[in-house]
Structure formats: C-alpha cells, structure tokens
Amino acid sequence: MAVRTENNRRTVLVVEDEFVNSQLLGFILSEEYNVLYAEDGRKALDVLKENARSISMVLTDIKMPVMDGFELIKAIRSDKSLRRIPIMVLTSESAYEEKSLDLGAIDFLTKPYDMPSIIKARVKRIIELSEGRKIIRATEKDYLTGLYAREFFFEYASRLETAGNGGRMDAVVIDLDRFNVINSLYGRSFGNSVLKAVATSLLQLLGESNGIACRFENDIFYVLCDHHDSYDSLAEKICSDLRSLSTSIRFSVRIGVLPDVSRVTSLLQQFETARTACNSIKSDRLRSVAFYSDEMHKKELLEERLLNEMQKALDENQFVVWFQPKLDIREDKPVLCSSEALVRWRHPELGMVSPGVFIPLFERNALISKLDRYVWNQAARQVARCKAKYGVSVPVSVNVSRIDLFDPDLKQTMLGILEENGLEFRDFLLEVTESAYSDDGEHLVGAIKDMRDTGFRIEMDDFGAGYSSLNSLSEMPVDIIKLDMSFTRKIHESKTTLRVVELIVELAKSLGALVVAEGVETETQYRLLILKASSG
Amino acid sequence: MTIDDLRRFGADTDEGIRRCMGNEGFYLRLVKMMPNDQNFAILFDSIEKGDLDTAFEAAHALKGALGNLSITSLLDPVLKITDLLRSRTRMDYSDLVSEIRKKHHELAELCGS
Structure with a gap:
C-alpha cells in the first residue's frame, strides 16, 4: 500500500x-x-x-x-x-x-x-x-506456510463449496504427532521447516485435486478438497516428505476426515467434526486416518448429553461416591487403614456411566472442579459419619485435579470442608496425579507445597506411569506414593517389575513416605507386595 | 480577455469553467496558454509537408486540450481534421487549415488583449 x-x-x-x-x-x-x-x-x-x-x-x-x-x-x-x-x-x-x-x-x-x-x-x-x-x-496467507489464513480459508472454502460443480467434497484435518516435542528438541527453526514441508505436501495434493488448505493453528491443518476414498497415501506422502528433513525422527500424522460435507451445517462445525475423527486416533495406533463414523457421532451425542445433564445430576445426587479400602499389610493381618473416594454416575436412564467416559469429558470441558468439590464434600461427610457412628477415623483420599490447583480459593475450600465436618488433616488426604507435576510445574508445585505446609497430606497418584516420576519427587516431597496399577499387575510376571517395585519401596522409605499399591487382585501379588513391604 | 469575450469567440465557457471546478481565473489562465501550443505549428507544418502521421498526432493533441477547455469554435475544425487524418486521408486540407489558422489567430489576439 x-x-x-x-x-x-x-x-x-x-x-x-x-x-x-x-x-x-x-x-x-x-x-x-x-x-x-x-x-x-x-x-x-x-x-x-x-x-x-x-x-x-x-x-x-x-x-x-x-x-x-x-x-x-x-x-x-x-x-x-x-x-x-x-x-x-x-x-x-x-x-x-x-x-x-x-x-x-x-x-x-x-x-x-x-x-x-x-x-x-x-x-x-x-x-x-x-x-x-x-x-x-x-x-490472506499464513506467513510461514503460504497456505490460507484461517478466516480467509473459511470464506473461500464456503465459496468453493457453494460454487462447486456439485461434486462431493471432504473436510480433512491433519495433525502432526508430537510436534511440540520436535520443536523443543530440534528448535523452532526446524519446527518451522516441518510445518512448511507439510504445507508443500498439501499444496501438491491440491494441485492434483480441487480444493484449498490452511494452517488452522500451530501444527493443525485444514483442507477442503474433492472426495477421496482413502487418505492413507496422503499420510504416507507427508511422512515421506518430512523424512527428507531428517531421517532420525519418526514423523507421523493423524488425519481426520468428514466425507461429503453438507451445505446444511456450517463449515467450521464440520471441520470440528473432522477434528473429532482426528482426535479419535490414539497415539499408539496402527492407523493414521480416521473417517468420521456413526459410532463417533453416537459418542458425541452421548458426551453432549452428559455435559448438559451434569448439573442436574449433581443436584439430584446421581453421582455416588464409593470407597475403595486401603489395607495396611505391614503386620501379619491386613488392617483397614484408609480409603480412596471413587465417583460413579448412576444415571436414571443410562444406568451406570463409566468414570472413564465422564471424567476425561469433564476435564476437557473444565467441569471437573464442580465434580471434585461434590466428591470432597460427600467423602468428608462419610468420614464424619464413620467417626460419629463407630468412633474410629478411616481417612479418605480425594482426587485434586490439575485445574483445582489453579484455584486461588482451594485452601480455604478444603479448610472449610474439614471444619464443617469436624475433620482433621490426617482424615483427608489429597491425591494429585503425577502428570500435574510435569505440566506448568512451577505454579502447581507451589500450590501443592502450600497445601502441604498448611497441614494436608499429599498422595502422589499413578507413580511410575509417566516420564517424570523421579524428577517430580525431587521437586515436591510427598507423604504417600501410590504405585501405578501397571506395576501391581505385572509384579508376579516380571522380575524387572519386581525389582522396580523394590526400588520404589526403598526410595519411599528414604523419603519418609508410605507406598500404596493399587489394584491388588491375586494372592501372588499380595504375597510379593508383603515381601517387598517388609524388606523395604 | 473576459469570459464574455471568450463566449463571443465561440467557447462554451460554462462547461469549461465547470471543468475547472468553477474557477474562472484558472480557466482563463489555461485558455491563454492555448495559442502558444506548439502543436498548432506542427500541424500546419506537417500538413504542408504531407507528413500525415505527425499531423494526426498534433491534431489529436489539440483536440484533447481544446475539448477540455470547451473552445468549440476552434475545436470543431480540429475535430474534422483529426478524423480525416486518423485514416490518413490524402486530400486538400487547405480550407480546414485556413479555418484553424483563422480561429487560432483570433484566439491569440483575444488572449493578448
């Protein structure tokens, strides 16, 4: 200009x-x-x-x-x-x-x-x-890749779709696997080369087929193009083009496809649907491409329903808190020493809804805090009832989600629950998953330390499941280490696992922490754990 | 030279002044430049030599300027000669040239007054 x-x-x-x-x-x-x-x-x-x-x-x-x-x-x-x-x-x-x-x-x-x-x-x-x-x-163009910027993409895509020759068109979402890791390990400049190479591959595809593409965000690309029965060759082509940048990196992409876009629904929405298909591909998968299916549609509808009905379920106490016992096995006879609060959804029409369905859903939609608070209150009341009825305290562990740790009122809320139910710190243990330590560690470690300094006991959940267990322990002393279930399940099958459990027990002892093994289901597992507990 | 003088000479002064955004002074200043336009001399000279290409270019240039100032009485014979020269018509141009010379001379006198 x-x-x-x-x-x-x-x-x-x-x-x-x-x-x-x-x-x-x-x-x-x-x-x-x-x-x-x-x-x-x-x-x-x-x-x-x-x-x-x-x-x-x-x-x-x-x-x-x-x-x-x-x-x-x-x-x-x-x-x-x-x-x-x-x-x-x-x-x-x-x-x-x-x-x-x-x-x-x-x-x-x-x-x-x-x-x-x-x-x-x-x-x-x-x-x-x-x-x-x-x-x-x-x-109109993304400065880095030369593909359309997203606003122009949707404008031109809707024109292309309207002015199209009536042929079938697909909404395609391409997501690069582990791009953040590539960026961190090899630097932003290399990361940019990767993004450019993907854009070049897409432009080549579009050169042979009617359509347009954009970089929607970071490492996610959207393409609207003529219908293809398969996108396997596109996935292969992108990966093979990327290998020309480096042969030592194992590149992989996930491609989600909504075939035959419709003029009834907005394109943005349809690309969201293609993204759902893309996200359905697990990282340890055998396939790179997923077409949006009826099954995904049903899952989406169910999730939508669960999200809409969550508040009503809280109001009507549809969520029930179950208590999983924790037994002290250091003595000859196991003794009930504590419990863990687990939540289940007893839906009036759907029956029991698995926590594997609704917990990740609430986490994704920032609703988990509401449920956590519900569970904390229910669990605290149960401990109080037990105290009043039997005169004994069976402490309970409650889950504290990552997002809860960002709540500046967390400490006051917890103290309020203790006070309201006449509980002491030892009655109410806070479980934090190991991954909470690794993401945005500094803030979260600060929040956890603060709770611990106040008097709460901290239990590290799923220890050993992630990549940063030892690192997180050095950053953040805890009172209880909860061994990931995968160790318990394999303890009688693998000598290495047994040895690792032994080391963790020793480590916990040196840190003054207790070890809880989750998911003990067989006599053999139990015996081996007793052995390690007594030796540790 | 006044606007009335120009009008009497045969200029559509209203149109010319409108084209100069109502500025009479500016209009008169431009009109006064017209007699000194070298394209008159080039036109006369090239016609005499039979160089119709050059004559056309000169006539064409005069046509544009006279049209913009709406000096109709001089523009009309220039338009005629431009059209003939555009097709490089071989003919006797003396009458048209005389008419243009006469009007050019009159305008020059008017501008000098």
Whole structure:
C-alpha cells in the first residue's frame, strides 16, 4: 500500500505531454491528492522509481513523445516494485482503451474530461479497491506456510463449496504427532521447516485435486478438497516428505476426515467434526486416518448429553461416591487403614456411566472442579459419619485435579470442608496425579507445597506411569506414593517389575513416605507386595 | 480577455469553467496558454509537408486540450481534421487549415488583449 505523505494525503502521478490537459487534471485532483507530473513515459518512470512507495495511482496519456503510454504501462506492470500501482489511462481514442486495459490499466478517462466530481470519485474508488486488494493479499496467507489464513480459508472454502460443480467434497484435518516435542528438541527453526514441508505436501495434493488448505493453528491443518476414498497415501506422502528433513525422527500424522460435507451445517462445525475423527486416533495406533463414523457421532451425542445433564445430576445426587479400602499389610493381618473416594454416575436412564467416559469429558470441558468439590464434600461427610457412628477415623483420599490447583480459593475450600465436618488433616488426604507435576510445574508445585505446609497430606497418584516420576519427587516431597496399577499387575510376571517395585519401596522409605499399591487382585501379588513391604 | 469575450469567440465557457471546478481565473489562465501550443505549428507544418502521421498526432493533441477547455469554435475544425487524418486521408486540407489558422489567430489576439 502506498505511504501517505506528511499532510496525510495520497500522491498521484499525472503523465501528460499536453500542458493544458495535465494542468487541468492536476488542478482537479490537487484538492484531495498531492500531484506529481511527468511529460512522457520515461520521465514518469524516473518519478515512479524515486517515489515508488508513496504513489497511489498513475494517470497517463497514451500519445506522448520519447515513451508512450502503452510502453509505460508495460514497464510499470513488469517492475516488481511498481506493479501494485493502479493505472488510469487518459485518452480520446476509443481504440486505445481496449489495448490499455489488456496491458494492465484499470480504467480510463476520456477527453474531454468528465466533470471533476466524476473524475475524483473514480480515482478515489480505484485507489480504495486497489488498497483493499493489497490488504487482502497481505493478510490472506499464513506467513510461514503460504497456505490460507484461517478466516480467509473459511470464506473461500464456503465459496468453493457453494460454487462447486456439485461434486462431493471432504473436510480433512491433519495433525502432526508430537510436534511440540520436535520443536523443543530440534528448535523452532526446524519446527518451522516441518510445518512448511507439510504445507508443500498439501499444496501438491491440491494441485492434483480441487480444493484449498490452511494452517488452522500451530501444527493443525485444514483442507477442503474433492472426495477421496482413502487418505492413507496422503499420510504416507507427508511422512515421506518430512523424512527428507531428517531421517532420525519418526514423523507421523493423524488425519481426520468428514466425507461429503453438507451445505446444511456450517463449515467450521464440520471441520470440528473432522477434528473429532482426528482426535479419535490414539497415539499408539496402527492407523493414521480416521473417517468420521456413526459410532463417533453416537459418542458425541452421548458426551453432549452428559455435559448438559451434569448439573442436574449433581443436584439430584446421581453421582455416588464409593470407597475403595486401603489395607495396611505391614503386620501379619491386613488392617483397614484408609480409603480412596471413587465417583460413579448412576444415571436414571443410562444406568451406570463409566468414570472413564465422564471424567476425561469433564476435564476437557473444565467441569471437573464442580465434580471434585461434590466428591470432597460427600467423602468428608462419610468420614464424619464413620467417626460419629463407630468412633474410629478411616481417612479418605480425594482426587485434586490439575485445574483445582489453579484455584486461588482451594485452601480455604478444603479448610472449610474439614471444619464443617469436624475433620482433621490426617482424615483427608489429597491425591494429585503425577502428570500435574510435569505440566506448568512451577505454579502447581507451589500450590501443592502450600497445601502441604498448611497441614494436608499429599498422595502422589499413578507413580511410575509417566516420564517424570523421579524428577517430580525431587521437586515436591510427598507423604504417600501410590504405585501405578501397571506395576501391581505385572509384579508376579516380571522380575524387572519386581525389582522396580523394590526400588520404589526403598526410595519411599528414604523419603519418609508410605507406598500404596493399587489394584491388588491375586494372592501372588499380595504375597510379593508383603515381601517387598517388609524388606523395604 | 473576459469570459464574455471568450463566449463571443465561440467557447462554451460554462462547461469549461465547470471543468475547472468553477474557477474562472484558472480557466482563463489555461485558455491563454492555448495559442502558444506548439502543436498548432506542427500541424500546419506537417500538413504542408504531407507528413500525415505527425499531423494526426498534433491534431489529436489539440483536440484533447481544446475539448477540455470547451473552445468549440476552434475545436470543431480540429475535430474534422483529426478524423480525416486518423485514416490518413490524402486530400486538400487547405480550407480546414485556413479555418484553424483563422480561429487560432483570433484566439491569440483575444488572449493578448
């Protein structure tokens, strides 16, 4: 876009050898523009090169000495720094008009000139159109990959879909696996090369097929293209193209497809659906491509229903808290020493809904805190009832989700629950999953330390399931380490697992922490754990 | 020279002034430049030499300027000669040239007054 001058006016160049004509046109335009003059094409090019960035429009005569208007138009159109400038031709010869437009002029003014108001309106309109087009050109593409920016993608995609030849089109979502890891390990610059390479592969696909593509966000690409029965070859092509960047990295992509987009639903929504298909592909999967299916549709409907009915379920106590016993096996006879609060949804129509369904769903939708608070209250009441009825305290462990740790009122809420139910810190254990330590560690570790300093006991859940167990322990001392169920399940099958359990028990002992083994189901597992507990 | 003088000479001064955005002074200044336009001399000279290409370019240039100033009485014969020269018609141009010379001379006198 041309730069405006100090007086905030745009600049136009009038190229005309007939003095009267040039003065008259300049006079008309000088009300709104700074006007530069040149008597022939050659001089006009000199002026243009000196003022390339500031000139908004060229108005040129055709018949001129030295270099005529046609040559000038050609020169401007072939010069990279000048070709953005719109050209209006001044002529009294109708034969010149068509040729000028063919060469790249945008419009023409006939001589004798129209009335000034008309000239000014036409010049203004052309400059506006030209600048609008430049803004679009500058913003419609993603700067990194050259694919469309997302807003333009949806605009053009809906036009493509509407104006299409009636053929079937697919909404395709492409997600690069472990891109964040690649970025962290090999640097942002390499990460950018990866994104560019994916874009190039997609453009090649689109070169052979009708469609458009955008980088929707970070490492996720959206494509609207003619229907394909399979996208396996696309996944293979992207990965093989990426291997040219590095053979040591195992690249993989996930592709979700909504076949046959419909004109009834918005494209954005349909791409969300394709994304659901994409997200259905697990990271340890055998396939790279998933088409949106009836099964996914049913799952989505169920999830939507569960989300909508969650509040009602809380109000009607449909969520029930079960208590899983924890037994102390250090003595000869196992003794009930504590319990863990587990939540189940007894739905009036759907029956028992698995926590494996609703907990990840509530976590994704930031509703888990509500459920957590419900469970904390229910669990605390149960401990209080037990105390009142049997005169004994059976402490309970409750889950504290990652998102809860960001709540500045967490401590007050917990203290309020203890007070309300007459409980002490030892009655109420807080379970935090190991992954909570690894994501945004600093803040979360701070929040957990604060709870621990207040007096709460912290239990690290799923220890050993992630990659950062030892690291998290060094950052964050805990009171209880809960061994991931996978160790218990394999303890009698694998000597290595047995040895690892032994080490964890020793480690816990040195840290002054207790170890809880989850999911003990067989006599053998139990015996082996007793052995390790007594040796540890 | 006044606007009335020009009108009597045969100019559509209302249109010419409108084209100059109502500025009479500017209009008169441009009109006064017309007699000195070199294209008159080029036109006369090239017709005499039979160089119709050059003559056409000169006539064409005059047509644009006179049209913009709406000096109709001089524009009319210039329009006629431009049309003939556009097709490079070989003919006797002396009557048309005389008419243009006469009007050009009158305009020059008017502008000098």
